[in-house]
Amino acid sequence: MTPRSLFRALAVAELVTWTMLLVGMLLEYGAGLGDLPVRIGGSVHGFVFLAYLVVTTVVAVNQRWSFRTTLLGWASAIVPYTTLPFEIGVARRGMLDGPWRRSSTSAHPGPLDRLLFVVVAHPLAAALVGVVLVVLVFVVLLSVGPPVPSR
Numbered sequence: 001m002t003p004r005s006l007f008r009a010l011a012v013a014e015l016v017t018w019t020m021l022l023v024g025m026l027l028e029y030g031a032g033l034g035d036l037p038v039r040i041g042g043s044v045h046g047f048v049f050l051a052y053l054v055v056t057t058v059v060a061v062n063q064r065w066s067f068r069t070t071l072l073g074w075a076s077a078i079v080p081y082t083t084l085p086f087e088i089g090v091a092r093r094g095m096l097d098g099p100w101r102r103s104s105t106s107a108h109p110g111p112l113d114r115l116l117f118v119v120v121a122h123p124l125a126a127a128l129v130g131v132v133l134v135v136l137v138f139v140v141l142l143s144v145g146p147p148v149p150s151r
Contacts, residue, residue: 001123002096002098002099002100003059003062003063003096003098003099003100004091004096004097006055006059007055007056007059007087007090007096008087008091008096010048010051010052010055010056010083011052011076011083011084011086011087012083012084013048013051013052014045014048014049014052014077014083015081015083015084016048017041017044017045017048017049018045018080018081020040020041020044020045021038021041021042021044021045022041022080023037023041024037024038024039024040024041024042025037025038025041043142046138046141047134047135047138049077050134050137050138051130051131051134052077052083053074053077054130054133054134056070056073056074056077057070057074058116058119059073059096060073061112061113061115061116062100062101062116062120063095063096063098065090065095069090069095072086073086073090100116100120101113101116101117101120102117102120102121103117104117
């Protein structure tokens with residue numbers, strides 16, 4: 001899996017889960033079906049949102065994006081349906097081209113580069129750790145409560 005294919009997959013997943021959340025809201029508020037559709041759509045969307053942030057960060061380090069571009073990538077997950085246009089934009093500019101970096105051209109790679117090299121060297125273990133971290137953050141956020149007070 002290349003940085004481009006991974007980033008594209010998460011950008012599309014984020015778009016799909018926005019649709020799930022919005023359809024859930026339509027079913028709750030428009031059709032009066034209760035809050036279950038929003039709970040399901042919101043939960044799936046929240047999990048994918050966190051995963052998208054992690055993947056955006058990993059790809060940004062690999063591709064050496066500026067902080068501004070990385071910030072725009074993160075922000076694209078907040079506004080509905082903007083992850084895919086963001087992905088298309090960075091892909092058109094060649095910012096997703098190339099393989100995963102496995103070493104540094106610098107004599108002294110930074111801490112994020114060194115972490116990236118470990119992630120790339122052990123992708124299954126890194127994916128497992130990433131999923132566990134996303135689940136932990138997700139559980140903490142669920143225990144804090146929804147972003148808006150319930151009625």
